[in-house]
Amino acid sequence: MDFLYILATAIETAIGPIAAVYALAAIGLNLHFGYTGLLNFGQVGFMLVGGYGVAVSVSTFGLPLWAGVLASIGCAVLLALLLGIPTLRLRADYLSICTIAVAEVARLVYRAEFARDVTGGVYGLQGFASAFYDANPFPRGDYGIGDISFSARDLWMMIAAWGLVLVASVVMWLLIHSPWGRVIKGIREDEEAVRSLGKNVFAYKMQSLVLGGVFGALAGALIAVNQQTITPDQFMPQVTFYLWAMLLLGGAGRTLGPVLGAVVMWFLLTVFDETLRSLAATGVLPFLQGSDVGALRHAMVGLALLLLIVFRPQGIIGNRKEMLVNVK
Amino acid sequence: MRRRLVTVLLAVIAAILAVPAMAVADDQSGENLNGQIRIPETVEGIDITVFQGDEEIGAVTTGSDGSWEVELPGPGDYRVVLDQESVPDEFVVDESPGAEIEVSVRPGQQRTVIFRLAPPGQEEAEASPSESADSGGGADAEADGGGEEGVTTAPGVSAGTPFGTKVVQLAVAGLIFGLIIAISAIGLSLIFGTTKMINFAHGDLVTFGAVMAMLFSTGAGGFGNSLLVLLVAGLLAAGAGSLLSGRAPRPVPAVVAAVIALVGVAASTVVGIQGEALDWEVPLAGAALVAVLMGAAFGAGLERYVWRPLRNRNVALIQMFIVSIGISLMLRHILLVAFGGTRQRYDEFQLQEMWRLGPIAITPRDLSIVGLSVLVLVLVACMLQFTRIGKAMRAVADNRDLAESSGIDVNRVTLYVWSLGGGLSALGGVFYGLNQTVYWQMGFHLLLLMFAAVTLGGLGTAYGAMVGGLVIGLVAQLSTLWFPSQLMNAWALAIMIVVLLVRPQGILGRRERVG
Amino acid sequence: MSSDATEVTAGGPAPVDRMAGVAATPGVAKPDPILKAHGVRRSFGGLTAVDVEHLEVQRGTITALIGPNGAGKSTLFNLLTGFDRVDAGEWSFEGRRLNGLGGHRVARSGMVRTFQLTKALTRLTVLDNMLLAAQGQLGERVWGAFLRSGWRGQERANIERAEQLLERFKLLDKRHEMAGNLSGGQRKLLEMARSLMVDPSMVMLDEPMAGVNPALVQSLLGHITALRDDGMTVLFVEHDMDVIMGISDWIVVLAQGQVIAEGRPEDIRADQRVVDAYLGAQHGEPADAEEGR
């Protein structure tokens, strides 16, 4: 087993574009759950409409890529309104069921036969982000240190993705450390109390849902651009659960929690994957097939969620004291 | 002593797990691209070439079943080209997705690439494809079987059926589906009522039941039988131990139990090694019974060893939801790894003649499902209504604090609720698998519909779940009268959202007081 | 029991006793009502929790709302402040109809309530709890939040006012503490201080003294009287008869959802029906029957 190789691969994944995408979506989820207390189990729905916003605009309607990104944001706002108007008045438990349901309905609609002319149905859409790669300022070749290396394409993608993560984090920091953030956190604690102080709780929750949803949509757009292909079945509910695991791992209610969570999580997942794979390749685990590794990885995420809640509910950088204050 | 015994048992189980799996193990682990040309039918002899950039990575020709596979040097972006020249004259390549597909492959991914053929002039034919593209390290590839994801088929319905017949047949299918949802969802609702927790792992309890019944009824290469022997031995050992304890001198019960367990382990190993050679399988009814018992035990185990400790630690509800999601992910994917990603059917009760009852055509199998489901629902209702424990369950679900202060042992009731829920959802799984197919995501797909059912009925009431289940089942099936069947679940979920719009507390739910 | 039974003496209310000459009959009209409710009804299933034919609250007075547990006092608060929906009836505050207005709009119009089961925002500091209550903050708009220079001045002024209030309620040295770490009594105080931070013209306090230590109760009573003397209207629910008789200008008695009596403390003490319905019943009933859900 080649530990250096495994380590290098894990670091590549942890700082690669996919981790950035998940970090961005988790930042949105952090606004929803970590600060506002909204139990959103349908974040993947925002990623779906975001990804398809780009893909459909460019592939189906022949618009330029920037218009596609705008369309993504528009779709996210629309979805947030559609989702929020019926559900934001509900109790937290109903809200969680509704969000997961809406995201799943969206996926079913996007993959349906009648939508095929627009969304490509189950096959999805391909090849819509050439404009992004044409603008790549890096000459062809590999960049990196030692075993860790990225192609010019990946590097360009990483800069865009981590750049967005940075912008999103700064926006979040500014918002949370403002009176607006105070109201949002108040709603997390007790929305009736906040309402009794003259704040329009529904409007604030909606703002939070929209904003976090837009972050999710941008993450979806990045996925689409990164892969140059998109299918509805990439947006299964599991993705949301991954985001939750990352958020809780990093620490909900902290600006950098979701970012750290995404990086660490991808690192650990890759180490797990690669180790298992190389063990399987050397025949130590004869009963394991290659395709099982992915499944076991999902199981690992499940285990991680469980262990986190039991042993470190505040995550890596969360504040345990805050966590323990008078649990409701 | 007990703990050591358990450890030994676990080790033996692990070893037995490894034995049959060893036989089928292969060391395929790298990235590949694969597919099967089978739309509209399997076609042999089509040339497919894979490129990376301009470099050719590999070329294959589809085999007799239309399938092909190309090993890849590593993850990256690839272009898969189907040679149009090699397509037989009676077909052309469907315009979507075309003859050239670009894919990106992640590390370790075995990615399925779908090409479709069509008769000339019908490139956009309305055939619905069945594979879902891979979405997570190969785990979600839904290979054989050919059922559209999450779609429940109704027998005797096709494009040409007259509308009236269609309504009747779909209503029957909806009834069956609804009964299955209802049976599975009762536990979900009661669990919510007694602990205020939404059990996101409930769907996987359904899968667990269906898979267990499959395991025992088909023998699974000797594994089922061997596990069964092990279970029986464990039960016997525990029974004998508790029977003897107190009546015989101290070491005797432990020794007897250990001996029985060891004999059981030996027997189960023998049975396991015999494998298929031992031509005996549990009949499905028996297997279902075992599955239900295991489901009940599993539910009770979760409550006893996960949820009760968490409650005692004052873990917040929201955190509990997340734990249940974790358990669901684990359970589902362990089932996937252990039993594979293919759709399977039970051996028995397949290929039955339709019976005609007036305007209704139904197989004896489905009729028995309806009969048994109704019977079970009535029994559960009677239990809730007339027995002590049933009344206690309803009392706790109604108001936990009040029930506790009036002297009900709330923890014990919760334990019973969990085993009832686990057993019923396992039964629901067997019925669902019998009516459709058994596969690793069946319960997860059912979960959202169960949510819809209990939300419709109002979280926390058993009767609400029954009514809600029927409504959801009927809505899902009848929606296909006018809308594509791919959207049947979407309609069921939409109904739930609309109801919540009108009544945020559910149909039977109550508003909570403020301040 | 006509609701129009007005017997206001000519010449209007005296400067000190604003309630002078108002008859002690249920539903009586007041000379200068700030809050008027008419025909307000709410039932839960078969139980009619509130059925108030007519009720007015005089501006600038301390009015106590009393009644046995389950009489519907909290429910009436919820209805009047937009936290629950009435089945029937209408009510107005400062001449403005409030029907159908959400809780936040009622609060903004100047009528702020506290809750019987305290709702401290546990994972916010005491100071943040207070600042949250300030009205008209530019930084609370989503775009305004980015313009730090726009709201910094406002924030400083709010902090100053919040600290004054906290000082008054003996919470100043706790200002950087999480609200969840306060004791039950301190949370009651915080909630009251927070409601004043909204700068209301009327406060509705649901059992503000419950769980506050007796020494502090005296100073709290002092604050409440001071509020009245500053021109604020106070409506409060309380069970302690000494407290009620000590500071109230007017007392309204609720039983089974209905106003069965109202009047000055001495009127109420003498009212046989009140003694039957409430004072008598109160001693037979466990005081904490409705604590905790």
Ligand SMILES: Nc1ncnc2c1ncn2[C@@H]1O[C@H](COP(=O)(O)OP(=O)(O)O)[C@@H](O)[C@H]1O
């Ligand atoms: N949301 C609710 N659902 C059902 N019953 C309620 C609700 N809120 C209050 N009640 C009932 O209404 C009655 C009045 O309650 P409440 O206003 O809290 O009384 P109190 O005068 O002690 O504050 C009680 O019998 C209570 O049980």
Ligand SMILES: [Mg+2]
């Ligand atoms: Mg009350």
